[in-house]
Amino acid sequence: DAGVIQSPRHEVTEMGQEVTLRCKPISGHNSLFWYRQTMMRGLELLIYFNNNVPIDDSGMPEDRFSAKMPNASFSTLKIQPSEPRDSAVYFCASSLGAGGPYNEQFFGPGTRLTVL
Amino acid sequence: GQQLNQSPQSMFIQEGEDVSMNCTSSSIFNTWLWYKQDPGEGPVLLIALYKAGELTSNGRLTAQFGITRKDSFLNISASIPSDVGIYFCAGQLRFGNEKLTFGTGTRLTIIP
Numbered sequence: 001d002a003g004v005i006q007s008p009r010h011e012v013t014e015m016g017q018e019v020t021l022r023c024k025p026i027s028g029h030n031s032l033f034w035y036r037q038t039m040m041r042g043l044e045l046l047i048y049f050n051n052n053v054p055i056d057d058s059g060m061p062e063d064r065f066s067a068k069m070p071n072a073s074f075s076t077l078k079i080q081p082s083e084p085r086d087s088a089v090y091f092c093a094s095s096l097g098a099g100g101p102y103n104e105q106f107f108g109p110g111t112r113l114t115v116l
Numbered sequence: 117g118q119q120l121n122q123s124p125q126s127m128f129i130q131e132g133e134d135v136s137m138n139c140t141s142s143s144i145f146n147t148w149l150w151y152k153q154d155p156g157e158g159p160v161l162l163i164a165l166y167k168a169g170e171l172t173s174n175g176r177l178t179a180q181f182g183i184t185r186k187d188s189f190l191n192i193s194a195s196i197p198s199d200v201g202i203y204f205c206a207g208q209l210r211f212g213n214e215k216l217t218f219g220t221g222t223r224l225t226i227i228p
Contacts, residue, residue, distance in 0.1 A: 004158075031214055043159070043204065043218040056215050091158050095214060102147045102166065102208055105216065107158025 002026070004108035006092050012114045018080040021111045024073055025094030031055075033093040033105060034067055034077050043091075049075065050097060082115045089113070122205055122219035129195055130227050137222040138189040139205030147208035148181050148188040149216070154201045162203075163190070192224075200226050 005024040013019055025032045033048040047057040049069045060067070064083070069075040079086055089112050093105040122139045129135060139148070147166055151159035163174050165181035165188060172179055178191045188205055205219040 042220050104161050
């Protein structure tokens with residue numbers, strides 16, 4: 001079975017450019033998560049969706065970041081304009097949803113973003 | 117924001133040794149989780165703990181949910197080369213909210 005799919009795997013861009021990261025969750029999963037991982041701040045949740053609706057976006061750094069989930073099989077994380085401090089590995093994860101005490105989050109391979 | 121303090125930050129051990137790491141928080145969590153991350157990949161769930169005092173094993177891995185609900189530990193027995201990686205604890209504050217707070221990570225290296 002295909003796991004969480006992220007694209008691109010690597011992105012190098014210049015400061016000020018728009019960056020769009022893409023994620024396809026595991027089929028049948030109802031929740032989707034965007035995380036950012038850096039050496040300084042570790043692994044942080046940016047935003048998560050349940051049934052395509054944003055539930056918690058308290059981790060989104062600032063207005064330059066936006067995330068959408070137009071349907072159950074696709075989500076984007078956009079940074080506009082990008083800055084060097086946005087350089088990080090961005091992970092997408094999905095789970096079955098909020099029913100029960102905890103549903104495992106399955107992580108994608110990540111997108112390594114470098115902003116010059 | 118929420119902080120999970122994980123220790124040690126790194127460990128250098130020989131194959132066959134046992135490993136112990138722990139995680140503490142200033143807040144009470146309903147669920148504690150342990151993840152492992154291999155280079156170039158996303159984290160993978162190892163063990164989930166749901167009740168204070170719970171002790172759960174997964175092969176050579178054993179984890180416990182602290183009685184105060186503010187801490188957890190992970191033990192790995194008889195380490196092998198594939199145990200190399202970064203181990204993260206994570207906590208879920210309340211049921212129904214899937215937001216996880218991750219620890220700072222423990223990097224495990226096995227010396228040949």
